[in-house]
Amino acid sequence: MSHRLRRRGAIVGVGASAQGKVPGSTALSLAVDAFKRALDDSGLRKNQIDGLLTLRGQTSPEGEQNYLRLGETLGINPRWTGGMHMGGATAGALIQQAVLAIDAGMATHVACIYGDAAATGGGVFNRAQGWGDSSSIWGFMAAAANSAMTASRHMALYGTTSRQLGEVAVACRHHASLNPDAVMRQPITVDDHQASRWIVEPLHLLDCCLVSDGGVCVIVSSAEHARDLRQPVVPILGMGQAHTTQTLGREDWWYAPHQKAAVQDAYAMAGVGASDIDVAQLYDNFTISVLLWLEHAGFCAPGEAGAFVEGGRIRLGGQLPVNTAGGNLSESFMEGWLHIVEGVRQMRGQCGPRQVPGAEICLTTGRGMALNCANALVLGKG
Amino acid sequence: MTESAKPESAVPETGMPEATQPESVMPPYNKPLPVLTDDNRPFWDACRGGRLSFQCCSGCGHLRYPISPFCPECLSADFAWNPVSGRGTVFASVVFHQAYHPGFKGEVPYNVALIQLEEGPRMYSNVVGVPPREVRVGDLVEVLFDPVTPEITVPRFRPRGTAT
Numbered sequence: 001m002s003h004r005l006r007r008r009g010a011i012v013g014v015g016a017s018a019q020g021k022v023p024g025s026t027a028l029s030l031a032v033d034a035f036k037r038a039l040d041d042s043g044l045r046k047n048q049i050d051g052l053l054t055l056r057g058q059t060s061p062e063g064e065q066n067y068l069r070l071g072e073t074l075g076i077n078p079r080w081t082g083g084m085h086m087g088g089a090t091a092g093a094l095i096q097q098a099v100l101a102i103d104a105g106m107a108t109h110v111a112c113i114y115g116d117a118a119a120t121g122g123g124v125f126n127r128a129q130g131w132g133d134s135s136s137i138w139g140f141m142a143a144a145a146n147s148a149m150t151a152s153r154h155m156a157l158y159g160t161t162s163r164q165l166g167e168v169a170v171a172c173r174h175h176a177s178l179n180p181d182a183v184m185r186q187p188i189t190v191d192d193h194q195a196s197r198w199i200v201e202p203l204h205l206l207d208c209c210l211v212s213d214g215g216v217c218v219i220v221s222s223a224e225h226a227r228d229l230r231q232p233v234v235p236i237l238g239m240g241q242a243h244t245t246q247t248l249g250r251e252d253w254w255y256a257p258h259q260k261a262a263v264q265d266a267y268a269m270a271g272v273g274a275s276d277i278d279v280a281q282l283y284d285n286f287t288i289s290v291l292l293w294l295e296h297a298g299f300c301a302p303g304e305a306g307a308f309v310e311g312g313r314i315r316l317g318g319q320l321p322v323n324t325a326g327g328n329l330s331e332s333f334m335e336g337w338l339h340i341v342e343g344v345r346q347m348r349g350q351c352g353p354r355q356v357p358g359a360e361i362c363l364t365t366g367r368g369m370a371l372n373c374a375n376a377l378v379l380g381k382g
Numbered sequence: 383m384t385e386s387a388k389p390e391s392a393v394p395e396t397g398m399p400e401a402t403q404p405e406s407v408m409p410p411y412n413k414p415l416p417v418l419t420d421d422n423r424p425f426w427d428a429c430r431g432g433r434l435s436f437q438c439c440s441g442c443g444h445l446r447y448p449i450s451p452f453c454p455e456c457l458s459a460d461f462a463w464n465p466v467s468g469r470g471t472v473f474a475s476v477v478f479h480q481a482y483h484p485g486f487k488g489e490v491p492y493n494v495a496l497i498q499l500e501e502g503p504r505m506y507s508n509v510v511g512v513p514p515r516e517v518r519v520g521d522l523v524e525v526l527f528d529p530v531t532p533e534i535t536v537p538r539f540r541p542r543g544t545a546t
Contacts, residue, residue, distance in 0.1 A: 135506040136414040137536060140494040141482045148476040149496055156474070156519030201477035201491070201515065248448055248504045254474060254496075 003269040007235040009099035010226035011379070012109070013042025013219035014341040019332035020183040021119045022213040027057035030215030031070055031115025038217035043230030044109055049219070051080040051098060051107030055090040055335065057116025070113060080107035087368025088283050088328075089241070090114070091218070091337040092375035096239045098220035108225065114337050115215035144208060146370050147286035148200035150254045154288060155202060158303035162202055166193030167309040168287040168322075169206045169329055174315055176326025178354040183210055184330040207287040209328035216337035218344075233382045234347045237272065237361070240265025241375035259367060259374040260296035266363070267298075270378035274298035277378075278359035279346050280320060281339035283367045284327040290314075293365050294322075297376075316354060324354045336366040343379045411530045413485030418533070422449045424463045430535040434525050436503050438464040447503035468525030469542065470499040472509065475517040493517050497539055511540040 015037025017030045031054075039046060052074075056066035067083045070076075080101045084090050091114065098110035135141065154160045170190055176182035188206065196205040226233045242261035247253050267273055274297055282293040291305035299320055300308040308314075314322040325331045325342035332338060343362040345351050362379040416426055428435040438445050441458030445466075452459055473496040481487045493514035497507050509517045510526070523539035530536050 134414060134416075135494075136483060137416055138494055138506050138508050138538075139413065139478055139483070139486050139489065139492055140506045142480075145476070145494070149474040152474040152476055152519060153496075198477070198479035198491070201479060246454065248496075248506075249446065249454055251504070 002271065003238070005099065005103060005239070006237055006269055006271065007223050007380070008103050009095075009220050009236045010223045011095070011218055011234045011236065011340070011344045012221045012226045012229045012231060013038040013044065013217070014344050015039070015041050015217045016181065016334070016338060016341055017115070017215040019181060019212055019214040019334070020210075022117070023120055025117050025213050026121065027060040027115045027117050027215075028069065028073060029115070030117060030213060031057075031113050031217070032073060032215070034115060034215035034217040035074060035111060035113055038111065038219050041231060042219050044219065046074070046076065048109050049076055049111050050078055051101055051110030051220075052076055052078040053081065053094040053098060053110060053112045054083045055085065055094065055114040056083055057114065057118065059117045059121035060115070076111075078107070080110065086373040088285055088336040089366040089368035089373035089375050090335060091216075091340055092239070092364065092366040092377055093241060093373070095218060095220055095236070095340065095377065096241060096375065099236055099239065102220065102222050108221065110220045111217055112220065113215070113217045114335060116335075117213045118211050118333070119213045121213070142200070144200040144203050144286060146254075147288050148203045150256075150292070150371070151202045151207075151286070151288040153254050154291065154303075154306075158306065160291065160303075160306035162204065163190050163194065164306035164309055165203075165207055165287040165291070166190040168284065168290045168314070169193050171309070171312070171315045172284065172323050172327040172329040172331075175321075175324050175354055176330035178316070178352075179325045179331060182326040182331040183212060184326070203286055203288070209285045210330070210333040212332040212334065214332050214334050216334050216341060218337070218340055232348045234344045235380050235382070236377055237380040238266040238268065238270025238378035239376065240267075240269065241373070243373045245372055247370055247372070253371065256292055256296070256367065256371045256374060258372075259292060259365070262374040263297045263363070263365065263376045266376040266378050270361075270380070272361060272378060276361050277320065277363045279324060279343075279356040279362045280322050281324070281327070281343045281362065281364040282322055283336045283339060283365050284323060284329050285333075285367075287329065289367065290322060297363060297365070316356065321356050324351065324356065335368070339364050339366070340377065343377070347379050347381050411485075413530070414483060415531065415534050421451055425449055426534060428463065428465070429527055429537050430529070430533070432527050433465045434468045434537055435463040435465045436501070437461040445502050447505055466499055466501045466503075468499075470497045470523055470539070472496075472517055472519050472521040472523060473498040473504060474519060475509065475521075477514045491515070495523075495539065497523060508538045509540065510538050
């Protein structure tokens with residue numbers, strides 16, 4: 001039986017500012033730039049946007065009032081608005097909220113927006129984790145900490161190797177080399193990965209995402225409205241999310257079991273399974289994250305993702321091209337927002353040399369906070 | 383990691399082994415310290431006394447960590463502080479090669495491990511007394527107490543044999 005929300009929403013506009021180091025930019029200016037590009041991409045007029053959902057940048061001085069600041073700046077008085085802070089899971093969560101608002105008749109065209117000047121504006125990604133008796137007492141802090149623990153455990157349980165993690169970095173960089181908008185385009189090898197310095201062992205520098213300035217906007221409308229707009233329709237076939245709020249209290253938290261639940265819900269709504277996915281944009285704050293997603297999304301069994309990524313299987317031309325624009329690792333670190341942009345462009349067939357031929361179904365995933373929050377979208381064609 | 387200033391007044395009366403590295407003239411302790419509150423003070427007082435203790439729910443018996451005013455299983459606010467053995471295994475282990483806080487600049491590379499305690503809880507700590515890269519998942523460890531200021535004694539872990 002078809003799920004009521006399957007194909008209910010569609011992504012009708014995507015836009016991204018310049019990425020990387022953008023001197024003179026602010027979180028606000030990057031967000032506005034992305035919005036203008038997405039609006040132009042969609043063919044909508046600004047006064048048609050009646051929903052505004054935002055993720056504040058680390059460098060947004062207004063903090064949690066980011067949605068108000070952006071609305072004021074853009075001259076939008078929305079029917080539906082708000083902000084959400086789930087790190088790399090926010091983009092997908094906001095898009096899901098947009099679909100729900102549209103389905104409920106409480107908004108028609110919802111702009112989801114993020115901007116951050118993290119590279120030049122003093123980002124704070126390397127803060128200590130958690131609260132209370134912070135793990136920083138023991139020197140456990142910064143963005144790489146949790147993923148390094150996950151990698152340690154995955155390696156010990158399953159024999160996953162650093163060179164296998166390197167395959168993820170190499171694939172993302174290869175894809176970025178085909179993307180003129182990517183920040184890091186110089187191809188690398190697994191040996192380069194191995195030679196890069198340790199950050200938090202077992203993670204090398206080339207296991208880590210970038211820190212970037214940039215803005216991204218994704219406009220969501222109903223599937224009916226999408227047909228009248230400028231771009232080929234990219235329906236949201238399925239969506240799901242799940243969260244593990246407990247960390248130390250859950251023995252399997254390190255493995256992010258909620259990722260599996262999020263993907264399964266998205267598959268069920270879409271009526272698809274792993275074998276139907278033609279291309280995947282999997283959240284990659286660190287290389288190990290891609291391995292977890294491959295296992296949780298059912299492309300391979302638990303513990304087998306290390307072997308799965310060998311032999312070019314996740315590169316363009318391989319069995320399952322992953323992060324075809326370069327991902328957080330090599331395109332730009334936009335908290336996973338660009339994964340959705342790339343998924344939309346793959347479904348439209350607009351990716352030029354990095355287009356996956358004949359791709360009809362794309363999985364995009366996001367994960368944020370201390371591995372806590374996860375979500376997934378299944379995108380399709382017309 | 384074991385920068386034991388060891389002021390005489392703060393040396394715990396304990397059966398637990400103390401930090402093993404040789405003393406030398408140390409600068410003031412400048413790493414992050416816990417902020418003591420009514421919730422966590424008993425934990426840190428126990429560490430100062432050479433005991434690792436966790437909250438045991440009076441409602442359902444669940445032994446919990448992190449420290450919380452409520453049991454995450456049954457939501458009871460009643461609990462007692464129960465000492466544990468201090469024995470555990472390494473659940474996961476990483477080595478910081480980059481200092482994200484000025485206090486750790488002279489420490490890198492240093493180990494941080496997730497410790498699975500025999501009684502159930504898991505906690506972050508440092509495995510000391512062995513080179514940081516030689517700590518392996520599954521290694522058997524036991525707690526030791528590192529008095530870093532007169533008020534705060536940080537629990538860390540060191541390898542133990544099987545015959546404890």
